[in-house]
Amino acid sequence: MLKKESTVITQADTAVSMDNVTKIFTQWQRENAGKGLLKNLFKPQKKIISALDNVSFNVKRGEFVAYAGPNGAGKSTTMKLLAGMLQPTEGNISVLGMSPDKDRIKIMRKLGVLFGNRTELWWDHPVSQSFEWKKAVWNIPNAVYRKNLEMVIELLDIENLLKTFARELSLGQRMRADLAMMLLHSPELILLDEPTLGLDVVAKRQMIDFLKRINHENDVTIIVTSHDMDDLEEMAQRILMISGGRIAYDGIFDGLREITGSPARFVLTMDGGFVPSLESGRLISYENGVYEFEADITKFPIRKLLRQLSDMDGIKDVEIHKASIEHVIAGLYASWK
Amino acid sequence: MADKMTWKRFLKLLTVYAKMDLGSLLRDTKFMLIAIISDIFANISAISGIFLLAWKFNGIGGLDRYEILFMLAYGSIVNGTIEVFGSPNAAFPSRIIGRGQWEHMFIIPLPYGIQLLTGFFPFTCSGRFLSGIVLMCFAVPNLTSALSWQQFFLLAGNGIVSIIIIVALSYLVSSLAFYAPVQCEEISTTVRYSIEHTSTFPLSGMPDFMKLPLLTIFPAGLTAWLPALIILGKTPVFVTIYPVIFAALLSLTAAHYFKKGFRYYVKKGINRYHAGGHRC
Numbered sequence: 001m002l003k004k005e006s007t008v009i010t011q012a013d014t015a016v017s018m019d020n021v022t023k024i025f026t027q028w029q030r031e032n033a034g035k036g037l038l039k040n041l042f043k044p045q046k047k048i049i050s051a052l053d054n055v056s057f058n059v060k061r062g063e064f065v066a067y068a069g070p071n072g073a074g075k076s077t078t079m080k081l082l083a084g085m086l087q088p089t090e091g092n093i094s095v096l097g098m099s100p101d102k103d104r105i106k107i108m109r110k111l112g113v114l115f116g117n118r119t120e121l122w123w124d125h126p127v128s129q130s131f132e133w134k135k136a137v138w139n140i141p142n143a144v145y146r147k148n149l150e151m152v153i154e155l156l157d158i159e160n161l162l163k164t165f166a167r168e169l170s171l172g173q174r175m176r177a178d179l180a181m182m183l184l185h186s187p188e189l190i191l192l193d194e195p196t197l198g199l200d201v202v203a204k205r206q207m208i209d210f211l212k213r214i215n216h217e218n219d220v221t222i223i224v225t226s227h228d229m230d231d232l233e234e235m236a237q238r239i240l241m242i243s244g245g246r247i248a249y250d251g252i253f254d255g256l257r258e259i260t261g262s263p264a265r266f267v268l269t270m271d272g273g274f275v276p277s278l279e280s281g282r283l284i285s286y287e288n289g290v291y292e293f294e295a296d297i298t299k300f301p302i303r304k305l306l307r308q309l310s311d312m313d314g315i316k317d318v319e320i321h322k323a324s325i326e327h328v329i330a331g332l333y334a335s336w337k
Numbered sequence: 338m339a340d341k342m343t344w345k346r347f348l349k350l351l352t353v354y355a356k357m358d359l360g361s362l363l364r365d366t367k368f369m370l371i372a373i374i375s376d377i378f379a380n381i382s383a384i385s386g387i388f389l390l391a392w393k394f395n396g397i398g399g400l401d402r403y404e405i406l407f408m409l410a411y412g413s414i415v416n417g418t419i420e421v422f423g424s425p426n427a428a429f430p431s432r433i434i435g436r437g438q439w440e441h442m443f444i445i446p447l448p449y450g451i452q453l454l455t456g457f458f459p460f461t462c463s464g465r466f467l468s469g470i471v472l473m474c475f476a477v478p479n480l481t482s483a484l485s486w487q488q489f490f491l492l493a494g495n496g497i498v499s500i501i502i503i504v505a506l507s508y509l510v511s512s513l514a515f516y517a518p519v520q521c522e523e524i525s526t527t528v529r530y531s532i533e534h535t536s537t538f539p540l541s542g543m544p545d546f547m548k549l550p551l552l553t554i555f556p557a558g559l560t561a562w563l564p565a566l567i568i569l570g571k572t573p574v575f576v577t578i579y580p581v582i583f584a585a586l587l588s589l590t591a592a593h594y595f596k597k598g599f600r601y602y603v604k605k606g607i608n609r610y611h612a613g614g615h616r617c
Binding site: 025026080083084085086087089104105106108109111113115118120122124125129132133136137138139 | 346349350352353356357360361440441443444445446447448603604605
């Protein structure tokens with residue numbers, strides 16, 4: 001693990017607790033060739049996969065936590081374990097002080113779950129019908145339902161979707177409607193697995209703003225997975241990174257930059273014929289007189305770098321960017337392979 | 338938001354599904370009516386062969402024409418009731434498992450049994466039930482002796498027992514879908530429809546080696562023929578209890594294996610790693 005921030009959390013403060021959780025799956029190995037097919041018939045080959053390996057973490061009530069990791073790292077497995085859809089091979093899980101295995105119904109009254117690749121809306125009914133169904137099945141009191149319905153209609157801009165069949169909605173509209181339905185019972189904890197999957201910039205913006213708002217104003221605990229690190233950084237206060245079934249980082253986003261050396265990007269646009277040379281930077285790309293360098297500003301102070309630039313001839317323009325979290329994490333993923 | 342399941346709450350849940358179903362009927366009336374009428378035609382054509390034979394030969398195996406019609410109507414009502422409560426999927430649990438739809442059920446704060454029982458579609462899935470009622474209305478007045486109130490009581494009681502047998506069998510075979518979701522997705526459909534088609538044949542006069550399996554390991558005879566005999570008073574009294582005992586044992590067995598399969602599914606099942614895979 002790269003870093004672990006230790007804080008004392010009491011039981012009442014804890015929304016989610018995973019304690020040495022291991023989840024093992026068996027994957028059958030199959031061959032297509034004749035000999036392999038026969039071998040498979042008599043002695044099938046199995047591969048044991050540790051989707052989660054002794055994972056422990058706590059999430060405090062009211063926190064907005066990003067749960068990230070490369071493909072196959074164990075993110076969705078964690079979400080399914082927390083939602084009670086799977087049981088761990090070993091270890092203990094507590095959600096809102098209850099066991100997902102034993103207290104499924106009680107937890108589901110306080111939990112909202114949204115998987116980006118599936119919908120909870122009734123496919124062949126108008127969206128409003130799905131909302132009415134949820135009200136009855138969750139037994140939501142009229143006043144709570146009305147208040148939440150008004151809130152989601154306004155904040156998610158779904159008024160014009162209410163009479164449309166779920167199957168006729170675009171992906172972005174469907175996600176907004178799903179998110180709205182998930183919130184109708186005032187969940188205390190929300191698990192979102194890839195909620196921005198396939199959304200355009202406007203729909204994504206709407207969703208991010210909304211999630212930040214309900215976390216801030218309603219104190220709803222949110223755990224979200226996504227491959228879009230910039231989105232995650234904008235939404236969450238803390239990031240849990242998982243790799244190979246283990247927690248690889250638990251802390252704030254800027255902490256990741258420190259660990260990876262806090263690289264900054266310098267984009268220099270040069271007059272024709274001039275070739276820049278940045279002593280403390282590494283040239284990443286070059287095209288039509290535009291040079292991009294990367295430099296670690298923790299090792300080479302920005303003052304020194306700026307001095308170098310001011311001494312350089314032929315510079316038309318300079319742009320300096322903090323490394324995007326996307327780049328920082330891509331570097332981390334590459335180092336974990 | 339109390340957790341307690343009361344009759345009032347149960348009825349409220351049924352009402353929600355009924356309202357949704359009525360909504361479907363009223364929104365897409367033309368297409369829904371076509372679907373209902375198609376179900377009625379499909380049901381009548383499925384049983385008309387046996388009835389025509391009974392008409393031609395003035396009965397089959399000790400049952401006269403209208404007793405055969407009574408038996409066929411009984412089977413239609415039983416299967417129609419299952420469709421009204423069990424369509425589209427609750428009576429075909431292997432479909433729910435094979436299509437990964439159980440994951441939707443995990444996040445609903447109701448016991449799984451209640452979720453399955455309250456899927457109520459009294460309008461759009463009523464074709465078979467309605468045709469069964471109409472056939473029964475033709476059969477009963479034409480029976481050689483009028484049905485007594487005790488026989489109507491037996492009709493209702495046996496109907497419930499037959500429903501339990503069919504549903505229990507469907508859940509028993511569906512427990513296999515927890516181990517191989519893709520391969521067994523339609524296993525309950527196959528078994529249910531096989532039972533339903535076989536149940537239209539009157540077993541009177543058949544040799545024991547053919548009759549016994551149809552009253553035990555593949556209990557099609559318990560879903561129309563034997564109940565019809567019991568209701569019409571054509572069996573010894575002690576036979577009356579047999580379908581009840583069978584239904585109880587089958588339900589317990591189905592519950593045991595379904596729970597066992599479910600535990601396996603929750604412990605081991607996930608789409609990417611499961612041997613049979615799950616559809617997402």
